[in-house]
Amino acid sequence: MSTPLLHVSHLEKYYQKAHILHDVNFELNTGEVLTLLGPSGSGKSTLLRCLNGLEAYQQGAITFDGQAVTQKPKQWQQLRQQIGMVFQSYDLFPNRNVLENILLGPLKVQKRPRAAVLPEIQQLLKKVGMADYADAYPRQLSGGQKQRIAIVRALALKPKLMLFDEVTASLDPEMVRDVLNIIRQLAASHAMTMLVVTHEMDFAKQISDQVLFLADGQILEQTPGTQFFEQPQTERAQNFLASMDF
Amino acid sequence: MSSWAIIQQSLPLFQKGFFITLKLATLGILGAIVVGIICSLIQYFHLPLLNPLVTIYTEIARNTPLLIQLFFLYYAFPQLGLRLTASQCGVVGLIFLGGSYMAAGFTGGFDGISPSQLEAGQAIGLSRWQLAHYVVLPQGLALSVPALAANIIFLIKETSIFTVIAIPELTNTALDLIGMYYHTNEYLLVLVVAYALILIPLSIILTYLERRVRYGAFGN
Numbered sequence: 001m002s003t004p005l006l007h008v009s010h011l012e013k014y015y016q017k018a019h020i021l022h023d024v025n026f027e028l029n030t031g032e033v034l035t036l037l038g039p040s041g042s043g044k045s046t047l048l049r050c051l052n053g054l055e056a057y058q059q060g061a062i063t064f065d066g067q068a069v070t071q072k073p074k075q076w077q078q079l080r081q082q083i084g085m086v087f088q089s090y091d092l093f094p095n096r097n098v099l100e101n102i103l104l105g106p107l108k109v110q111k112r113p114r115a116a117v118l119p120e121i122q123q124l125l126k127k128v129g130m131a132d133y134a135d136a137y138p139r140q141l142s143g144g145q146k147q148r149i150a151i152v153r154a155l156a157l158k159p160k161l162m163l164f165d166e167v168t169a170s171l172d173p174e175m176v177r178d179v180l181n182i183i184r185q186l187a188a189s190h191a192m193t194m195l196v197v198t199h200e201m202d203f204a205k206q207i208s209d210q211v212l213f214l215a216d217g218q219i220l221e222q223t224p225g226t227q228f229f230e231q232p233q234t235e236r237a238q239n240f241l242a243s244m245d246f
Numbered sequence: 247m248s249s250w251a252i253i254q255q256s257l258p259l260f261q262k263g264f265f266i267t268l269k270l271a272t273l274g275i276l277g278a279i280v281v282g283i284i285c286s287l288i289q290y291f292h293l294p295l296l297n298p299l300v301t302i303y304t305e306i307a308r309n310t311p312l313l314i315q316l317f318f319l320y321y322a323f324p325q326l327g328l329r330l331t332a333s334q335c336g337v338v339g340l341i342f343l344g345g346s347y348m349a350a351g352f353t354g355g356f357d358g359i360s361p362s363q364l365e366a367g368q369a370i371g372l373s374r375w376q377l378a379h380y381v382v383l384p385q386g387l388a389l390s391v392p393a394l395a396a397n398i399i400f401l402i403k404e405t406s407i408f409t410v411i412a413i414p415e416l417t418n419t420a421l422d423l424i425g426m427y428y429h430t431n432e433y434l435l436v437l438v439v440a441y442a443l444i445l446i447p448l449s450i451i452l453t454y455l456e457r458r459v460r461y462g463a464f465g466n
Contacts, residue, residue, distance in 0.1 A: 054365050073374075080371040091366035095384045104380060105370035150366075157370060 005030045005193050011060035020046050022218045031191040035204045038214035039240060044197045048163050052083045065160060081109060084154030085163040088170055090146040092138040098149050099134040105157045124152045128182050144175025151182060164196045201244045205229050213237050252432045256423055263419035264440050271402045274340025281341055282348020290356045307346035312407050315339045320411045336408045344401045351397055355390025356382055388459045395452035399445060416440050
């Protein structure tokens, strides 16, 4: 068996005395999609943020692509070029246009030549249906358009792993569909390895190779594919699924 | 002699004072902006060693009157072997005072940046200095334009205190003329008009700048 792209073992996270994550263990193979589900406050987003250094963890170990994570700022800076993240609030830089937002990473962080990067970016923009918006400023875009650009901005670094943190939570229903389709496409045609926090259950059901159900910072269920949706084992998970619209 | 004639006779002197005020204020403000940006970045990134020094500096500069700061520069420093001309003292004093005010203004702007913007920058692998360059400075400076504008106007008015170290700027010119010729009303009128000539156009420009920057950066 090949080694997993991401290996998390015995992860513990505290905010002062509050115990946020308890003994989190999982693996993610290249090309797989893992979905994190659970009620709000269960630690899903915190777990995701621990995986690219936006939150520190106090115990446990993460191995990414064969490299032990040391939590040193310099190493995170390196790893973040291989671990893309997209946020609920899009957070495009308002003072830079679409192209400048996207180019910042490849040109300034990775120091790649503009001529090499530009065709890739145009290709990506085309794929998300935003080819005509390279010169637009974020204020001129709708929420769904901003989120599509944010996805391209993360993909521009050619990451090996993508983290999606409730990326459709602040979008209108019709825009949700557009953004989810892009993520589906990324999984299907690019075999992108992804960790997804979402409240879109249909989407989660379609896309997941693996589901982690978290409650109170603990993994209560860890199942392959759709099994979680069909046969939730714990009462917490059954209640959670019952409360969700499909 | 008519009031008008009195005013006319005084104009060449006021003109000199006008340009001295303008020149010293410009130098002082530019210096204060540079000092302010450096200090606020040091505070923002909590740079070890430098951060406490900046705190000490801003506390001293903001909690002592410019008058006393100028006395120090003009009367005490020569005894320590550092002799500056009156104009140099004025500019250095203005930078010393203004730098601390500017630092507070910029710090306010930097603090106004949403934390999620910084996380977005970190998430694409920006280093600390790249984050400062591409995210913190452009957005923070845009947010601090209102404070910057208030500080610029405040510092121009503070130049009137240069009188106490005998710099022949506007206020000093007026006080000198009043002392010599006792035409208090006329000279004060010219003085007020001269300050207004600097400050009113400047206010208008700064307000325009505030609006432009806000639109440019945040689209509303």
